Amino acid sequence: MEAKTKEIGSSVDVKFIDRSSWLRAAVLGANDAILSTASIAIGVAAGTDTRDFIILATLAGLVAGALSMTASKFVSICSQTDTEKAEIERERIELVESPELEMLELAGIYEKRGLKKETAIQVAKEFTEKDALAAHVRDELGINKISQPKPLQSALSAGAAFIMGGSLSLMVTIFLPEKSMVYTLYGSGIFSLIILGVVTAKTGGSSVWKAITRITLWGTLVMGTSAFVGYLFGMNM
Numbered sequence: 001m002e003a004k005t006k007e008i009g010s011s012v013d014v015k016f017i018d019r020s021s022w023l024r025a026a027v028l029g030a031n032d033a034i035l036s037t038a039s040i041a042i043g044v045a046a047g048t049d050t051r052d053f054i055i056l057a058t059l060a061g062l063v064a065g066a067l068s069m070t071a072s073k074f075v076s077i078c079s080q081t082d083t084e085k086a087e088i089e090r091e092r093i094e095l096v097e098s099p100e101l102e103m104l105e106l107a108g109i110y111e112k113r114g115l116k117k118e119t120a121i122q123v124a125k126e127f128t129e130k131d132a133l134a135a136h137v138r139d140e141l142g143i144n145k146i147s148q149p150k151p152l153q154s155a156l157s158a159g160a161a162f163i164m165g166g167s168l169s170l171m172v173t174i175f176l177p178e179k180s181m182v183y184t185l186y187g188s189g190i191f192s193l194i195i196l197g198v199v200t201a202k203t204g205g206s207s208v209w210k211a212i213t214r215i216t217l218w219g220t221l222v223m224g225t226s227a228f229v230g231y232l233f234g235m236n237m
């Protein structure tokens, strides 16, 4: 009963997400890295004129961000996999204990998806005969058993993407003129966010302009706030 809200079309979604999970993790990691590293650098640059401080803070933010991104990604994927395994195990037990009820439950799911009652029961019966557990896991739990996300692969690609995404800001703090650093950091941050957003939108087939607008607004808000806080703090030092 509790699976009713996620049953429609979920087997298709899960399949899709799983196949590109490491890529999604990498894109999210890079996005997060660009915005957070640029914001740290901007905040410190707005508060101090000492380049060493800016570099040190940016480097610390980059390293901490990459490590925490890797660790949290790994932990979250593992706990999701554990939950799925537990759900599958519970389904296996239910199938042994009350096979008739489980068949009717499956039929109910198909009926809700638009089949006639008789057809739904017929389909549920055939799936149950073929592989009852597979049908329940797929259509009731919405889990695609065959292609589980790979936790280590996703975690490492997210961490690597974080380092790549954040290094641009670090380069800016090391090599570009200090005077205009807040603006070059903002510019390079928005620029790389937009490039990433455009690539993502193009691959996903969604609107490029919507992505650009969203990224620019949020990026400006986040980096602007960081600059403001750094500036206020710098005035009082």
Ligand SMILES: [Zn+2]
Residues within 6 Å of the ligand: 091, 094, 102, 105, 136, 140
């Ligand atoms: Zn079931």
